[in-house]
Amino acid sequence: QQPVQSPQAVILREGEDAVINCSSSKALYSVHWYRQKHGEAPVFLMILLKGGEQKGHDKISASFNEKKQQSSLYLTASQLSYSGTYFCGTDTPPGAQKLVFGQGTRLTINP
Amino acid sequence: DAGVIQSPRHEVTEMGQEVTLRCKPISGHDYLFWYRQTMMRGLELLIYFNNNVPIDDSGMPEDRFSAKMPNASFSTLKIQPSEPRDSAVYFCASSLSGAQPQHFGDGTRLSIL
Numbered sequence: 001q002q003p004v005q006s007p008q009a010v011i012l013r014e015g016e017d018a019v020i021n022c023s024s025s026k027a028l029y030s031v032h033w034y035r036q037k038h039g040e041a042p043v044f045l046m047i048l049l050k051g052g053e054q055k056g057h058d059k060i061s062a063s064f065n066e067k068k069q070q071s072s073l074y075l076t077a078s079q080l081s082y083s084g085t086y087f088c089g090t091d092t093p094p095g096a097q098k099l100v101f102g103q104g105t106r107l108t109i110n111p
Numbered sequence: 112d113a114g115v116i117q118s119p120r121h122e123v124t125e126m127g128q129e130v131t132l133r134c135k136p137i138s139g140h141d142y143l144f145w146y147r148q149t150m151m152r153g154l155e156l157l158i159y160f161n162n163n164v165p166i167d168d169s170g171m172p173e174d175r176f177s178a179k180m181p182n183a184s185f186s187t188l189k190i191q192p193s194e195p196r197d198s199a200v201y202f203c204a205s206s207l208s209g210a211q212p213q214h215f216g217d218g219t220r221l222s223i224l
Contacts, residue, residue, distance in 0.1 A: 002153075030210060041202060041215035042154070087154060097142065097209020098167060101154040 001026050003090045005102035012078050012109050020105045022088030023070040031064050031071040032089040032099055035082075042087060045073075075107070083109045113137070117203050117216035125224050129191040132219045135184055136205030144213060145178055145188050146202040154202075160186065161209075193223045 003024045010018055022031060030049050034042040048064035048071055060082075064071045075082055085106045089099035116135040124130060136143045144159040158168040163180045171178070175194070180186040190197055200220050204213040 032212070034213075041217050042213075044212035044214070047210070047212065091210070097161065098144070098156055098159050099213070100156070103153045 001092055002100055003088055003102040005086075005088060005105050007105060008103070009106040010108070012107070014080055014109055014111055015077055018075045018078060018107060020073040020075075020086050020088075020107070021070060022072070022090070022102055023068075024090050024092070026069065026090075026092055028064075028066065028069055028071075029091050031062075033062055033071075033073050034087045034089065034101075035084045036087065036104075037084040045086075078107075078109050080109050080111065083107055115203055115205050115214050115216035117201075117219055119219060120217060121220045121222075123222045123224065124193060126194055127192045128223075129189065130193045130197075130221060130223075132188040132201050132203075132221070134186045134188070134203030134216060136186070136203070137214055138184065140205035140207055140214070142206045142209055142211075142213075143180060143186050144204040144206075145186070146204065146215075147199045148202060148218075149199045157188070159209075195223045197221065198223050 003022050006021045032047050033045040036042040050066040059076045062073045085104040087101045087104050089101045092100045118133045141162050145157040146154055147157055148154045157170045158178045160180045176190055178188045200218045202215050202218045204215045206213045
């Protein structure tokens, strides 16, 4: 089952914050986050494992709520370089050695 | 370290022709994944290998698609015969394990006329 991301697109001004959500109808073991810039390959950001942990990566952090079967990606004080499409990938079924990616959230950061 | 290497970067061919996409994973990575990306369907997993063995090919759309991994450093995705609806960007990715970060190649942009 493909996870559902929201919003589908968001436009911000440099310095603003954004939250991208990823929800699954199935139980999750882990959630992966990737960013893809136009015309390039997806690039790994972070993995969150079940346990509700929150991880950080510069000014990008994420949380994983196992009970709610969802993860959120937080981008604070956004920079122009944050523009791109963000994908969450979930292991379905839990513990599977493969990912199912959401449809992506397109983030545009304007000066 | 060299990343995942895919070839060709671009391929334009006519309907009915055979297309072969190639991938060299990162050395030491036991998992190799083939994805297809389109605007309509997003990023879809086609097939993945563990230690050169195909584990799950449930994403392969039709019998026209086939994939092989003859050794740890090389994999191919073949489409025969190709159709216009196969036009997409095809990515190869590798990882140490299924739960580890996947490293993507630059992709092959395929256009079937």
